[in-house]
Every structure is written in structure tokens, then in C-alpha cells.
Amino acid sequence: xxKEFILRHLKKEHLAGxxxxxxxxxxxxxxxxxxxxxxxxxxxxxxxxxxxxxxxxMKEVIKKNKDKFSICQLANMTGLTRKRxxxxxxxxERNN
Numbered sequence: 820x821x822k823e824f825i826l827r828h829l830k831k832e833h834l835a836g837x838x839x840x841x842x843x844x845x846x847x848x849x850x851x852x853x854x855x856x857x858x859x860x861x862x863x864x865x866x867x868x869x870x871x872x873x874x875x876x877m878k879e880v881i882k883k884n885k886d887k888f889s890i891c892q893l894a895n896m897t898g899l900t901r902k903r904x905x906x907x908x909x910x911x912e913r914n915n
Contacts, residue, residue, distance in 0.1 A: 822856065822857060826853045826856060826857070829852070829853060831844050831849060834852065840852050840855070843855070869898075871897050871898045871899055874907075877897060877899065878907055878910060878911055880893075880897060881893065881897075881904065881907045881908055881911055882911045884896075885908050890904050890905060
């Protein structure tokens with residue numbers, strides 16, 4: 820199969836049966852969807868978690884910014900609760 824040949828014909832209408840890919844095309848553009856087809860064609864389901872659900876990423880953000888911003892500011896910037904920020908600060912400080 821010549822993927823590039825086929826992908827030249829891909830339109831948003833062709834994604835109607837796939838809610839996830841339709842949403843990506845709508846928000847990020849059809850070129851992103853084409854890249855997914857090029858590189859991840861056999862993925863059965865597409866799950867992209869919210870960034871603030873990635874604990875290790877949030878710990879890194881907190882570690883690098885806990886002295887620059889207040890707990891309230893960090894909560895607003897990360898979407899986490901103040902209580903969760905305080906817990907992550909405690910974990911970060913215990914691991915240093």
C-alpha cells in the first residue's frame with residue numbers, strides 16, 4: 820500500500836466514524852491525523868491523558884517552581900488542588 824498516495828485524499832469527512840481522530844483533526848489539523856496514520860496506524864484506541872494526571876510530570880513542575888510561585892498560583896497553573904500541590908511539595912522535599 821502506498822500510504823502517501825492514499826493520505827493525499829484524506830479529508831475530515833473520512834474520519835466521521837472515529838470520534839477521537841475527528842476531534843484531533845478539528846483541533847490540531849488534518850496533517851496531525853495524517854502523521855498518526857503514518858506512524859501509528861495499528862493503534863486500536865487513542866487515549867491521551869490530561870497532563871495533570873501525570874504524577875511524575877507534576878512533581879517535576881512543582882520541584883522547579885515551588886520557590887517561584889505560591890501554592891495558590893501553582894494550583895491555578897497546574898489545575899491541581901492546593902492540597903494536592905502541598906502533598907507533591909512534601910514528596911519532592913522528602914526525596915531531595
